[in-house]
Amino acid sequence: MRISDDHVDRWRRQGYTIVERFLSEAELAALQPEIAALFPSWYQHSADPFSALAGGYLRDAPALGPRLNLVALHPELIDFVERALGTIDLTLTQAQMSSRYTGSETLDQALHVDFMNSSILYPSSVSEPEQVTMTLYYTDMALDLGPTYVVPRDQTENEPMVPYIRPRNQYPNFYKLEQPVMVPAGSLLIYGLRTFHRESAPTRPYGTRLTHQIAYRRAEAQWVGYSVWATAGLSEDWQRLLESASLRQQEALGVPPPGHVYWNPETVAGMAARYPLIDMRRYAEAANVPYSVVEAERKRIGELPPIDETTSSTGVTTRIGLIRQSIRAMGMYSPEAAAYYQGALDVYEKAAAAYLNGATENVLVSRTAKASD
16 A cells, blocks of 8 residues: 555645655656657757747646556555545546746746635535545656645644635745645645645756646535546547546546446447447446347447548547548648658557557556456
8 A cells, every 4th residue: 555544644634645656666667658748848848939938738638648647547546535535436536737847937826725726615624525636746856846835734724715825925924834845756745625735936947847636526525626527528538548447447537336327228338339448347247238238339339430530430539530631631732741741640550559559458457467466
């Protein structure tokens, strides 16, 4: 167990806890190719005047990459949230990565609490916690790299949370209580809706800070949340994420568990068609649906042609399809350039398919090994 009961206790008492080296060096190394594909280096960022004005980049699941998408659904994180919130009925509501760069990122945040953009209510101090928020650091944090600062909750318990923000010039004594989070890459900061915290601006020359913001809520607390995953339902990225997730991870994303009243012959067949690679056996068995229903529906879908050049046979928009459409349009103006990019895309598509198949196999092997323990 990477996150102990002591961490849970500290999170409940102090409003935050720190888990150093939550991700192993091997896990971090496996994520680096996807991180490099998503976020430019300091030099690349600074060379682009438009991106430099923006200060940094934000990327949300399910468009992070096969491995990065599953980080927020790490079994150890789900296990911690179950203990912290005191329930197994929980929902992942945020999985967002961000990069910040010295020079273009000048924002030095004021201390604040997150409930104003995470809940439509005022978080209670006496009822069960509603949400767990986590920051996972992909870079070694130091004072010159813009660390997060947190204030122990026992120092602020009597503070009203409206307004949600405490500017330094109005609350100078508040800043004497803050503590910087300086941890190695792969570490976690876990905090709550009533915890005052802030991000500081990086000052290190050529500095880059990479973080992953993750949030879970109690499933019953529908007034709390950040993302509605259905908005990504037409994307190939979402399909791949749900198909590669374990049964418990699917539940954390909002899929009803086996045995839920939702499951019947129609919905089992429909989900089998919509997500051709999801293992539907547990859902079918719990609903007393013969697995031949799943096989028949997948055979039907597999024999259908793509709807058009940008979508699959299920209607999901594919990234490759959109790129091919753009290349075709380019051919009207520059056939030579279009031919070049078409060839490059063919090579990329083959490599990407091999990579994705390998990532899926790794997930399945890991899941099988865990099930046999």
